[in-house]
Amino acid sequence: MPNRLDQAYAYQALTAILPGRSQELREVVEALPTGSESAFVRVGQVHFARWVIVPQLVEVGPPPEVPDRLNNEYLLFAADVDGDLEPFLEALRTEIPEVMDAVYSHCVGYPGTAGRDGFHRYLRHNQIETTFPWSAHGDATVSEVREALDLRRRLIELAIRAQDFDPAGLQEAYRQAFAD
Amino acid sequence: MAVTAQERESIAAQAPSRNTCGRAIAMTLANPIKPHRRKLLRLNLWVTGRIPALMARLYKLSFIHFARLTIVSEFPYNGPPQVPERVAHEYLFFISNYNGYWTQYNDAFYRVVPDLMDLVWGNVYGHVTAPAGARNRQIHKLEFTASHYYSAYPEASATMVQSALELKKRFGRFQAEMRDADPSRFQEGFRRFVAEVQRDL
Numbered sequence: 001m002p003n004r005l006d007q008a009y010a011y012q013a014l015t016a017i018l019p020g021r022s023q024e025l026r027e028v029v030e031a032l033p034t035g036s037e038s039a040f041v042r043v044g045q046v047h048f049a050r051w052v053i054v055p056q057l058v059e060v061g062p063p064p065e066v067p068d069r070l071n072n073e074y075l076l077f078a079a080d081v082d083g084d085l086e087p088f089l090e091a092l093r094t095e096i097p098e099v100m101d102a103v104y105s106h107c108v109g110y111p112g113t114a115g116r117d118g119f120h121r122y123l124r125h126n127q128i129e130t131t132f133p134w135s136a137h138g139d140a141t142v143s144e145v146r147e148a149l150d151l152r153r154r155l156i157e158l159a160i161r162a163q164d165f166d167p168a169g170l171q172e173a174y175r176q177a178f179a180d
Numbered sequence: 181m182a183v184t185a186q187e188r189e190s191i192a193a194q195a196p197s198r199n200t201c202g203r204a205i206a207m208t209l210a211n212p213i214k215p216h217r218r219k220l221l222r223l224n225l226w227v228t229g230r231i232p233a234l235m236a237r238l239y240k241l242s243f244i245h246f247a248r249l250t251i252v253s254e255f256p257y258n259g260p261p262q263v264p265e266r267v268a269h270e271y272l273f274f275i276s277n278y279n280g281y282w283t284q285y286n287d288a289f290y291r292v293v294p295d296l297m298d299l300v301w302g303n304v305y306g307h308v309t310a311p312a313g314a315r316n317r318q319i320h321k322l323e324f325t326a327s328h329y330y331s332a333y334p335e336a337s338a339t340m341v342q343s344a345l346e347l348k349k350r351f352g353r354f355q356a357e358m359r360d361a362d363p364s365r366f367q368e369g370f371r372r373f374v375a376e377v378q379r380d381l
Contacts, residue, residue, distance in 0.1 A: 010248050012275065014255055016262040029327040035201060040330040047333075048246055048277040050206050050326040057210060057271070058322050060306025064212060064269065071263035074255065076208065076324070078275045080246040109258035126256040128273075132225040133248040136239050137341050142332045148344035149336050151351060156381050159374050167363035170370060178355070 003130045006138035012078040013126040016108040022073045025106035039096040045082035052076040082141045093119045198326050202334020207276040208324040211304035212269035221303040245338045247276040272304050279337040343380035
């Protein structure tokens with residue numbers, strides 16, 4: 001199953017944008033809060049995600065002598081997530097419905113987040129099967145990565161801070177740093 | 181470890197800001213596949229995934245979090261007013277989440293896995309192999325800019341994630357060993373542990 005990468009799942013979809021709505025969609029997506037305020041924080045199991053507007057295919061040639069021209073503009077959605085596709089789609093529907101509706105209401109045939117089956121069917125229908133995914137840490141979940149990074153940070157801090165501590169002081173500092 | 185202002189500036193100078201989230205950078209490319217090469221390309225990718233030595237070299241590209249190659253044979257059709265597509269070529273999409281310098285990222289592929297680059301990119305139009313300057317200009321031309329990009333751990337490079345995961349495994353063992361240690365034994369054990377995991381700190 002090419003979409004699967006260890007415990008992670010590589011989802012991507014290309015969805016046609018309604019004629020004349022590309023600029024409005026761009027404004028909506030570009031105005032979404034980013035970083036720790038991004039809606040994907042609420043989805044929870046997302047390592048990485050992006051929305052890219054594909055207005056046209058880029059001409060690379062010649063060759064080819066005659067470049068391809070798309071009849072529609074597309075919204076590319078790519079995400080690397082923990083677990084299976086179904087819980088991810090459901091989390092998009094239930095955790096960030098206002099964002100999904102604001103974005104995909106500019107796309108052809110979007111049924112909205114109100115109905116579970118219609119929403120899932122739509123994102124599955126527009127899904128493009130991944131051919132070759134890879135990652136050096138696809139076996140770790142988002143929580144595991146965050147926990148590991150936090151542990152590393154605390155350990156570095158302790159190693160620096162406790163260089164001149166006596167044995168009892170070091171052990172106490174260690175207990176405080178890793179009380180949980 | 182937070183990204184320093186200098187690092188952020190340097191990264192931002194090389195990648196459009198919408199393609200960045202902390203240290204993470206998004207790359208999105210699409211190249212037309214040469215006629216009758218789809219099956220060969222698919223086979224090459226299938227074989228690559230089953231050759232541990234080749235995959236090991238791919239994992240040496242330690243600045244990649246997640247990446248994927250996708251053959252797009254058709255564009256999903258959702259009914260009117262979408263107009264069905266009639267493109268002459270299939271497309272190879274490359275979607276990557278990495279950190280570091282844009283040009284170093286591109287050059288590293290040719291240094292570490294030149295054979296894989298030929299196996300994959302030799303089947304598409306619009307790929308410049310050398311010189312590096314021309315290649316990077318071409319990739320710039322082909323690259324799409326994200327309108328929204330998200331990383332769950334923007335403060336971390338891919339190497340930091342790898343180190344942290346390795347550290348976590350070893351720390352569990354250290355904790356178990358030191359559970360009942362007196363202060364003196366603990367100090368000795370802690371110093372030894374820090375020395376052993378120094379590479380991952």
